[in-house]
Amino acid sequence: MKNAEEKFFKELKMLRMDTAEREHVREALFVHMQKHTVDKDALLRRMLRGGATFHAKAPRRLWKMQFAPALASVVLLAGLGGVSYAAEGAVPGDALYSVKVHINETVRTAMAISPEQRVVWETTRVTRRIEEAEALAARGELTQENSTLLSNRVAEHSAALTASLLEAEESEDAATAGDMKAEAALALEGHDDLLLGIVASAMSSVQGDDMSADDVSLIVEAIRATAASLDDTQEDVQESLTTDGISEGVDSKESTAEIIVLAKNQYARAEERVAESRAYLVENRDKIGELTALQASRIVRRAEESLHLGELHLEWREYPPATDDFREAQRLAQRAILLVEANIRLAIEVVIEPEEVIEEVDDMADEVIVEETDDVADATGPDEEPGDENQSSEEEPTEEPTDPSATF
Amino acid sequence: MMKDTRQQGLEAEFLEAYELYADAIFRHCLYRVFNKERAKEVTQDTFMKTWEVVARGEEIQNIRAYLYRVAHNLIVDEARRRKLRKETSLEEMREATGFDPGVDDREQMQRYLEGSDAMQRLLELSEEDREILILRHVDELEPKEIADLLGVTANVISVRSHRALKRLREVMNTKHEKR
Numbered sequence: 001m002k003n004a005e006e007k008f009f010k011e012l013k014m015l016r017m018d019t020a021e022r023e024h025v026r027e028a029l030f031v032h033m034q035k036h037t038v039d040k041d042a043l044l045r046r047m048l049r050g051g052a053t054f055h056a057k058a059p060r061r062l063w064k065m066q067f068a069p070a071l072a073s074v075v076l077l078a079g080l081g082g083v084s085y086a087a088e089g090a091v092p093g094d095a096l097y098s099v100k101v102h103i104n105e106t107v108r109t110a111m112a113i114s115p116e117q118r119v120v121w122e123t124t125r126v127t128r129r130i131e132e133a134e135a136l137a138a139r140g141e142l143t144q145e146n147s148t149l150l151s152n153r154v155a156e157h158s159a160a161l162t163a164s165l166l167e168a169e170e171s172e173d174a175a176t177a178g179d180m181k182a183e184a185a186l187a188l189e190g191h192d193d194l195l196l197g198i199v200a201s202a203m204s205s206v207q208g209d210d211m212s213a214d215d216v217s218l219i220v221e222a223i224r225a226t227a228a229s230l231d232d233t234q235e236d237v238q239e240s241l242t243t244d245g246i247s248e249g250v251d252s253k254e255s256t257a258e259i260i261v262l263a264k265n266q267y268a269r270a271e272e273r274v275a276e277s278r279a280y281l282v283e284n285r286d287k288i289g290e291l292t293a294l295q296a297s298r299i300v301r302r303a304e305e306s307l308h309l310g311e312l313h314l315e316w317r318e319y320p321p322a323t324d325d326f327r328e329a330q331r332l333a334q335r336a337i338l339l340v341e342a343n344i345r346l347a348i349e350v351v352i353e354p355e356e357v358i359e360e361v362d363d364m365a366d367e368v369i370v371e372e373t374d375d376v377a378d379a380t381g382p383d384e385e386p387g388d389e390n391q392s393s394e395e396e397p398t399e400e401p402t403d404p405s406a407t408f
Numbered sequence: 409m410m411k412d413t414r415q416q417g418l419e420a421e422f423l424e425a426y427e428l429y430a431d432a433i434f435r436h437c438l439y440r441v442f443n444k445e446r447a448k449e450v451t452q453d454t455f456m457k458t459w460e461v462v463a464r465g466e467e468i469q470n471i472r473a474y475l476y477r478v479a480h481n482l483i484v485d486e487a488r489r490r491k492l493r494k495e496t497s498l499e500e501m502r503e504a505t506g507f508d509p510g511v512d513d514r515e516q517m518q519r520y521l522e523g524s525d526a527m528q529r530l531l532e533l534s535e536e537d538r539e540i541l542i543l544r545h546v547d548e549l550e551p552k553e554i555a556d557l558l559g560v561t562a563n564v565i566s567v568r569s570h571r572a573l574k575r576l577r578e579v580m581n582t583k584h585e586k587r
Contacts, residue, residue, distance in 0.1 A: 004580055005545075005573070005576065005577070005580075007526075008525075008526045008529060008576070008580070009526075009541075009545045009546055011525065011526035011527075012435070012439070012526050012527075012530065012542070012546045013435070013546055015434075015435050015438065016431035016434060016435065017430065017431060017434050017448065017451075021448060022430060022431075025426075025430065025448060025451060025452045025455070026423070026426060026430075028452055028456075029423075029426060029452065029455050029456060029459065030423070032456045032459065033419055033422070033423075033459050033463075036459060036460050036463045037463060038418055038419075038462075038463045038465070039463060039464050039465045
């Protein structure tokens with residue numbers, strides 16, 4: 001019966017104005033808006049008072065409930081001043097670690113008001129714990145005690161992230177909630193391999209005496225469990241769209257439109273992220289080691305290949321495979337960024353792509369693409385300006401579904 | 409210069425709000441007035457009136473809820489006017505509004521949505537049940553938002569919503585039994 005109800009409401013939600021009607025009303029509204037221009041004095045007064053004129057998405061709780069804890073925490077943080085700032089780099093075992101986790105993060109938790117903000121913050125929180133593990137591992141200090149502490153915290157934050165995502169699903173449209181999950185999954189990308197690489201590197205030196213592979217595996221498993229839950233959900237979104245489109249004749253048109261929108265969104269993001277990864281690699285070439293540069297450049301190339309494959313699928317109107325390719329391109333680009341960033345942050349070179357290194361290490365000098373500065377422009381495609389991520393999606397010869405992602 | 413930019417920004421944001429909520433407001437109106445053209449007009453009026461408020465520099469905390477409120481008020485006014493119209497002569501009515509009482513709007517609606525099983529079920533429900541189900545499950549407003557809109561408490565909305573769902577199930581069961 002529940003399915004029947006869901007189907008009932010879904011059918012009612014399908015009803016909308018057709019494109020011509022929407023445009024007609026929009027034009028009439030626009031004409032009306034030109035006749036009723038904004039009262040600039042009133043607007044200026046409001047701006048001076050710091051108020052917005054309207055917000056698209058409403059706060060779900062009362063102002064006092066939302067801001068009171070945040071305000072109290074900000075006051076507390078202001079009092080702590082430099083201590084709080086210094087604590088940001090602390091890891092378990094440091095004197096200021098408690099300030100970082102119990103004060104700074106409590107403030108930020110209170111400041112994250114909307115479901116979207118909470119998703120972003122809980123994702124950041126998970127990665128902060130992972131980065132602490134990476135920092136400790138690089139110093140050879142990822143002991144059993146630290147591993148247990150951090151893996152427990154990763155699991156706790158992961159649960160909070162899941163809860164925030166569920167909350168976001170209720171308050172946001174499916175596409176926005178799906179994007180949040182995808183971003184959260186990307187933030188975790190490659191950290192498991194990076195941590196294992198750091199530990200392997202540290203254990204091969206005298207620094208790693210206090211660490212054991214079993215202890216580290218606790219955190220690696222926690223990272224992978226979090227990433228897997230996010231990936232599963234992503235697949236579910238795609239699958240549900242595909243299934244709806246094929247099996248339920250009623251809403252196949254709408255589902256097809258959603259699949260196209262999904263593929264296009266992923267394309268724009270993949271283009272942006274791949275270009276970003278290449279630019280990051282070039283920008284930091286002088287700060288990273290040869291091994292890192294080799295691996296990162298190879299990963300970026302694989303990302304570009306995936307992007308290109310996705311473009312072909314898009315051209316052939318094979319949207320689900322195109323979406324998969326664009327996601328893979330983003331995943332690889334993120335992995336390259338992480339590798340470079342970790343080399344700078346931790347001052348340690350690690351192998352996270354063994355097959356690349358073993359096969360190609362002899363060609364290292366020839367293969368580091370970041371020395372070819374012209375490649376930066378190539379990363380966005382031969383016919384486009386760098387950073388012009390909208391152009392290619394506009395070229396796509398398909399109907400234009402509406403973009404429900406406006407924010408204020 | 410800064411004010412002009414802000415003004416343009418407001419217009420762009422408002423048009424984005426239109427893109428975002430036009431379909432939902434249209435649906436909301438359609439399931440209340442049962443006339444596609446009227447629903448379109450009410451949708452248009454809703455956005456126009458809301459823009460006037462924005463242009464006056466008044467603050468709207470929740471544009472979505474505000475749009476629903478304006479649409480709701482316009483529909484209530486529309487119903488009130490119709491009630492008055494019934495008291496006027498048919499000729500006056502035709503001359504004044506072009507409204508032809510010989511055509512039942514619900515029949516029009518059924519024709520418009522011919523084959524829509526959900527619409528058939530919806531028409532079998534009372535206006536109150538229909539309103540609450542649409543607001544809660546189609547428009548996906550929170551009970552508190554609906555409560556603010558209808559001027560009752562959130563608890564009342566929860567109870568009404570529960571009862572309306574129960575009646576919807578009965579309607580659906582009846583349909584199955586008939587088959």
